[in-house]
Amino acid sequence: MASPRIGIGMDSSVTPLRHGGLSLVQTTDFFYPLVDDPYMMGKIACSNVVSDLYAMGVTECDNMLMLLGVSTKMTEKERDVVVPLIMRGFKDAAMEAGATVTGGQTVVNPWCTIGGVATTVCQPNEYIVPDNAVVGDVLVLTKPLGTQVAVNAHQWLDQPERWNRIKLVVSEDDVRKAYQRAMDSMARLNKTAARLMHKYNAHGATDVTGFGLLGHAQNLARHQKNEVSFVIHNLPVIAKMAAVAKACGNMFQLLQGHSAETSGGLLICLPREQAAAYCKDIEKQEGYQAWIIGIVEKGNRTARIIDKPRVIEVPAKEKDGELW
Amino acid sequence: MASPRIGIGMDSSVTPLRHGGLSLVQTTDFFYPLVDDPYMMGKIACSNVVSDLYAMGVTECDNMLMLLGVSTKMTEKERDVVVPLIMRGFKDAAMEAGATVTGGQTVVNPWCTIGGVATTVCQPNEYIVPDNAVVGDVLVLTKPLGTQVAVNAHQWLDQPERWNRIKLVVSEDDVRKAYQRAMDSMARLNKTAARLMHKYNAHGATDVTGFGLLGHAQNLARHQKNEVSFVIHNLPVIAKMAAVAKACGNMFQLLQGHSAETSGGLLICLPREQAAAYCKDIEKQEGYQAWIIGIVEKGNRTARIIDKPRVIEVPAKEKDGELW
Numbered sequence: 001m002a003s004p005r006i007g008i009g010m011d012s013s014v015t016p017l018r019h020g021g022l023s024l025v026q027t028t029d030f031f032y033p034l035v036d037d038p039y040m041m042g043k044i045a046c047s048n049v050v051s052d053l054y055a056m057g058v059t060e061c062d063n064m065l066m067l068l069g070v071s072t073k074m075t076e077k078e079r080d081v082v083v084p085l086i087m088r089g090f091k092d093a094a095m096e097a098g099a100t101v102t103g104g105q106t107v108v109n110p111w112c113t114i115g116g117v118a119t120t121v122c123q124p125n126e127y128i129v130p131d132n133a134v135v136g137d138v139l140v141l142t143k144p145l146g147t148q149v150a151v152n153a154h155q156w157l158d159q160p161e162r163w164n165r166i167k168l169v170v171s172e173d174d175v176r177k178a179y180q181r182a183m184d185s186m187a188r189l190n191k192t193a194a195r196l197m198h199k200y201n202a203h204g205a206t207d208v209t210g211f212g213l214l215g216h217a218q219n220l221a222r223h224q225k226n227e228v229s230f231v232i233h234n235l236p237v238i239a240k241m242a243a244v245a246k247a248c249g250n251m252f253q254l255l256q257g258h259s260a261e262t263s264g265g266l267l268i269c270l271p272r273e274q275a276a277a278y279c280k281d282i283e284k285q286e287g288y289q290a291w292i293i294g295i296v297e298k299g300n301r302t303a304r305i306i307d308k309p310r311v312i313e314v315p316a317k318e319k320d321g322e323l324w
Numbered sequence: 325m326a327s328p329r330i331g332i333g334m335d336s337s338v339t340p341l342r343h344g345g346l347s348l349v350q351t352t353d354f355f356y357p358l359v360d361d362p363y364m365m366g367k368i369a370c371s372n373v374v375s376d377l378y379a380m381g382v383t384e385c386d387n388m389l390m391l392l393g394v395s396t397k398m399t400e401k402e403r404d405v406v407v408p409l410i411m412r413g414f415k416d417a418a419m420e421a422g423a424t425v426t427g428g429q430t431v432v433n434p435w436c437t438i439g440g441v442a443t444t445v446c447q448p449n450e451y452i453v454p455d456n457a458v459v460g461d462v463l464v465l466t467k468p469l470g471t472q473v474a475v476n477a478h479q480w481l482d483q484p485e486r487w488n489r490i491k492l493v494v495s496e497d498d499v500r501k502a503y504q505r506a507m508d509s510m511a512r513l514n515k516t517a518a519r520l521m522h523k524y525n526a527h528g529a530t531d532v533t534g535f536g537l538l539g540h541a542q543n544l545a546r547h548q549k550n551e552v553s554f555v556i557h558n559l560p561v562i563a564k565m566a567a568v569a570k571a572c573g574n575m576f577q578l579l580q581g582h583s584a585e586t587s588g589g590l591l592i593c594l595p596r597e598q599a600a601a602y603c604k605d606i607e608k609q610e611g612y613q614a615w616i617i618g619i620v621e622k623g624n625r626t627a628r629i630i631d632k633p634r635v636i637e638v639p640a641k642e643k644d645g646e647l648w
Contacts, residue, residue: 012427013387013389013426013427015386015387015424015426017386017445018384018386018445019343019344019346019445019446019447020343020344020346022343022344022346022445024386024387024443024445026387026389026426026427026441026443027427028389028391028427028428028429028441029429030391030429030431031431032431060342062339062341062342062348063337063339063348063350065337065350065352065441067352067354067391069393069433069437100339102337102339102350103336103337103350103351103352104352105352105353105354105439107354107355107356107437109393109433109434109435109437110433110434110435111433111434113393113431113433115429117350117352117389117441119348119350119443121341121342121343121346121348121445122343123343
């Protein structure tokens with residue numbers, strides 16, 4: 001098959017190869033650390049990188065590389081403790097993804113950075129080009145929003161001036177739980193979510209990261225073949241984080257859909273009659289909820305959140321048997 | 325074929341794929357800018373990344389990603405000028421390599437970094453596992469040494485204290501020519517060098533970069549199947565840079581083989597009877613010399629440079645028709 005190069009606007013690049021109708025699906029991402037546990041940071045970075053493959057419905061990752069920028073401000077002793085933990089977290093998450101980390105590169109820089117490269121070689125039926133939404137589809141989201149709010153609120157526990165702005169709407173315990181929930185969510189792979197996209201005939205997906213829910217929804221809408229628009233009615237948010245976001249004024253723009261997420265969930269266009277089964281299946285397999293958050297209407301390839309969307313409070317303790 | 329994962333000690337990772345006996349050959353590298361021309365810097369970064377594929381005898385690059393760390397210390401205007409030039413240089417070099425840059429990631433950090441990812445999917449006969457040197461082989465080097473010395477000497481033109489240390493052995497004009505020669509060398513792809521490895525039955529190669537000639541030679545020697553050692557007799561060095569290195573005391577350790585190179589040449593183990601033809605062929609095709617610099621002896625997988633190696637002064641103007 002001589003498929004043309006598939007264009008931009010997707011989470012991963014897809015390059016036709018010289019061999020047997022195969023395609024190279026590849027992505028890279030790196031960013032700054034945002035949690036204080038180096039092992040979890042490694043897992044989150046890996047989950048975040050490989051998530052771009054999952055957004056394309058790709059479930060196998062053939063190889064990973066790790067990219068690390070170690071801070072010049074760390075002492076040698078700090079580096080010796082922190083770097084191996086980050087690497088272990090990254091490798092453990094890669095193992096969950098079924099991939100091996102075969103290489104990488106480390107440099108020093110005043111600011112720490114962490115990220116990687118995820119690569120798959122696959123047949124055309126292994127990935128789902130995210131441009132096939134039709135009127136009547138619904139939008140499913142597989143992780144709650146609010147990771148950035150939770151991470152910030154957790155930092156503010158040690159900053160009285162900041163904390164005073166939100167302490168009326170949230171307790172310390174709420175914030176600690178939300179932070180744990182956010183870490184757990186960011187470190188979780190979108191692998192099952194990707195696999196079920198095939199089973200339930202998804203018409204396309206993206207993952208929710210730096211541009212927030214609405215930013216990524218708009219990007220996905222823009223690249224549809226059909227004249228459709230996305231309308232979002234429901235916002236699942238880590239418990240209490242909507243209140244925290246509101247208490248901070250316009251800072252996060254969480255309910256406007258602009259709050260950045262790290263290693264967020266997949267936003268998936270599914271046939272209406274399949275969406276509930278998709279959500280039930282993912283919950284059965286992983287113990288985590290997914291939510292129908294919107295619908296696909298006829299339109300000019302845009303996305304919006306309705307006035308006064310319903311906020312779904314997602315409890316910190318969701319998975320059976322977990323301790324928080 | 326069920327080839328085992330090929331181990332570390334190589335310039336690129338080689339991962340067997342699920343499809344048709346194919347392997348994924350992949351590498352990543354990034355570092356700090358070292359020349360003051362952003363376009364050339366982009367070309368050098370790209371050549372440096374893809375060089376790890378060439379060291380494996382791989383001549384096709386299927387995909388490239390670019391990794392950029394933009395300095396926080398640049399003004400917005402500086403970024404708007406510099407970043408597009410770097411990207412253009414990177415893309416132009418990728419085009420020479422026959423690859424497309426399909427993605428990448430940019431972050432800010434106080435220190436600028438630049439690099440990328442190069443990926444190929446190929447059949448086993450397309451790469452040369454660098455572990456097959458035999459007694460009687462010779463060592464060929466395809467680019468001169470001294471890029472780091474030249475880059476530093478060029479910076480010292482504006483630092484009187486530094487300049488005073490070397491001005492007795494080198495003129496300003498010498499330094500400018502050496503700097504141009506170094507940029508030209510670093511931006512040149514090792515693609516022809518890699519292609520000719522197949523034609524002349526190379527037994528393995530590596531590219532000379534951060535660990536210097538001897539460091540990379542030692543690494544290559546360590547991974548040989550046979551009980552061999554590498555002995556280096558000749559050091560081709562960009563004109564006058566050996567004198568500059570000597571005038572700086574022990575700082576570069578150029579003649580000891582430890583001076584870092586950026587996007588250096590391939591160091592190749594070739595059958596003795598093929599090596600001269602290899603060098604002649606590469607010069608005919610590219611207008612650049614390659615040199616026989618050493619021999620493969622029986623030994624315990626180490627590498628060394630003889631006492632008082634012969635320094636070959638490589639003139640700044642080498643290629644016919646060039647203006648410097």
